[in-house]
Amino acid sequence: MKTISRRALTLYLIILLFMAGFVLLFFNLVSNSNVWAMNRADRHLYSEGVLATAGDILDADGNILVTTTDGKRTYSDNKTLRMATLHTVGDSAGYIASGVQTSFKDELTGYTLVDGVYNLKRYGKGNDITLTLNSAVCETAYKALGNKKGTVAVMNYKTGELICIVSTPTYDVLNKPADILTDTTGKYEGVYMNRFFSGLYTPGSTFKVITAACALENIPDINERTFECKGKVQIGEGYVICNGTHGKISFEKALNCSCNSAFAQIADELGAEKLAATAQRIGFNAPLSNISGKIKCSSSKINLSDAKSLDIGWAGIGQYTTLINPCHMLTVVSAIANGGTAQSPYIVSKITTPEGKISFTASKTEIGEYFRADVAGRLSNLLRSNVENYYGDNYFPKMEFCGKTGTAEISDSPDVRPNTLFVGYSRLDSLPFAIIVVVEDSSSGIKSAVPVASKVMKTVKSEYGS
Ligand SMILES: [Zn+2]
Numbered sequence: 001m002k003t004i005s006r007r008a009l010t011l012y013l014i015i016l017l018f019m020a021g022f023v024l025l026f027f028n029l030v031s032n033s034n035v036w037a038m039n040r041a042d043r044h045l046y047s048e049g050v051l052a053t054a055g056d057i058l059d060a061d062g063n064i065l066v067t068t069t070d071g072k073r074t075y076s077d078n079k080t081l082r083m084a085t086l087h088t089v090g091d092s093a094g095y096i097a098s099g100v101q102t103s104f105k106d107e108l109t110g111y112t113l114v115d116g117v118y119n120l121k122r123y124g125k126g127n128d129i130t131l132t133l134n135s136a137v138c139e140t141a142y143k144a145l146g147n148k149k150g151t152v153a154v155m156n157y158k159t160g161e162l163i164c165i166v167s168t169p170t171y172d173v174l175n176k177p178a179d180i181l182t183d184t185t186g187k188y189e190g191v192y193m194n195r196f197f198s199g200l201y202t203p204g205s206t207f208k209v210i211t212a213a214c215a216l217e218n219i220p221d222i223n224e225r226t227f228e229c230k231g232k233v234q235i236g237e238g239y240v241i242c243n244g245t246h247g248k249i250s251f252e253k254a255l256n257c258s259c260n261s262a263f264a265q266i267a268d269e270l271g272a273e274k275l276a277a278t279a280q281r282i283g284f285n286a287p288l289s290n291i292s293g294k295i296k297c298s299s300s301k302i303n304l305s306d307a308k309s310l311d312i313g314w315a316g317i318g319q320y321t322t323l324i325n326p327c328h329m330l331t332v333v334s335a336i337a338n339g340g341t342a343q344s345p346y347i348v349s350k351i352t353t354p355e356g357k358i359s360f361t362a363s364k365t366e367i368g369e370y371f372r373a374d375v376a377g378r379l380s381n382l383l384r385s386n387v388e389n390y391y392g393d394n395y396f397p398k399m400e401f402c403g404k405t406g407t408a409e410i411s412d413s414p415d416v417r418p419n420t421l422f423v424g425y426s427r428l429d430s431l432p433f434a435i436i437v438v439v440e441d442s443s444s445g446i447k448s449a450v451p452v453a454s455k456v457m458k459t460v461k462s463e464y465g466s
Contacts, residue, residue, distance in 0.1 A: 207318025267316020405445025
């Protein structure tokens with residue numbers, strides 16, 4: 001009897017060990033199969049550590065941005081286009097982590113958990129990915145930035161389609177500079193980063209749009225108020241300095257001429273709690289959902305928890321510790337253009353299988369209401385007034401353009417020049433596009449960022465406008 005029970009126990013133990021081993025094997029298979037299948041030693045997918053065989057990446061019009069020819073990744077013949085789309089398309093070696101070639105490598109190689117890379121071996125290619133990008137607009141944006149570091153992006157504010165994303169510095173993927181890692185002049189600073197998705201910038205006066213929104217929500221008679229600007233204003237223990245001496249001005253005029261004295265007073269009156277509440281409701285301190293389900297965005301940041309009155313004054317004009325991510329800021333401006341409702345930005349419009357079947361078609365996804373419709377409408381009128389009465393409609397002819405510039409001081413040193421920004425959009429139903437421009441180390445929003453936006457929007461109009 002004793003012998004039998006001991007044998008039974010041994011048997012149970014063996015079964016238990018076998019099952020534990022099986023569970024471990026299954027877990028390993030599921031969690032590591034992707035790595036095994038994508039192992040760079042696999043000659044079908046990679047050649048000398050570089051992605052070799054994969055599906056095509058196309059722009060919105062079906063032009064090929066990258067394909068595979070004779071087991072090698074080959075890029076567009078157009079050098080300007082290669083430079084302009086580098087950060088979105090990505091490189092074959094995976095240096096640009098947010099590039100489509102890296103973030104969508106499972107789709108491009110046709111990898112699935114069940115079949116591994118069977119489809120790739122059978123068809124010689126994976127899935128093709130069609131992007132929402134318009135090549136002509138990307139080329140214009142790249143050329144307009146010139147040799148400046150920064151970013152330009154354009155989004156359809158009704159759908160969330162990103163038709164242009166450019167990040168500089170960039171390089172030609174076919175002729176990668178030899179000094180890219182050894183350079184000490186700083187010309188390649190952050191070259192592998194897509195500044196649009198991953199960058200964080202001091203917003204400067206573009207933040208006045210958010211302070212204005214908070215004022216419209218919380219100060220009922222804000223439009224009837226007047227503000228006094230003597231070139232600076234005392235807030236709490238110190239002074240906020242203005243860019244000019246604006247005298248007695250209305251709320252609208254204060255936004256037109258970007259008066260720091262008026263907006264610091266408004267922020268002080270609103271207080272930290274209300275200003276932070278508006279910012280958090282429109283997505284500060286939380287990342288946007290991954291772009292097309294894959295690409296991570298940095299979170300815009302605001303923290304007024306320890307802010308004194310003077311700090312809140314500076315925060316109201318975008319010069320405290322607040323940082324904005326360009327993709328998030330474009331989403332905020334797009335929400336104003338879209339009557340208050342924010343759409344999720346995306347870059348993949350469809351995925352086509354090796355057999356030619358469409359396996360994925362993007363559709364617009366609402367994030368939700370960033371602004372009440374009446375607040376969005378009043379903000380829109382203020383932003384329209386900025387362009388019409390202050391920057392000049394000649395930058396954006398026949399586009400009924402709305403916008404706000406920003407000049408963000410990033411250092412107390414006079415040797416460090418500011419970053420300049422512009423956010424804006426066309427109010428025309430036939431041209432539902434919003435733009436963000438960031439030009440690092442430049443002069444002023446109106447002199448640096450607005451001319452870039454002007455060139456890009458003229459191309460957008462010729463490509464899409466009626
Ligand atoms: Zn002023």
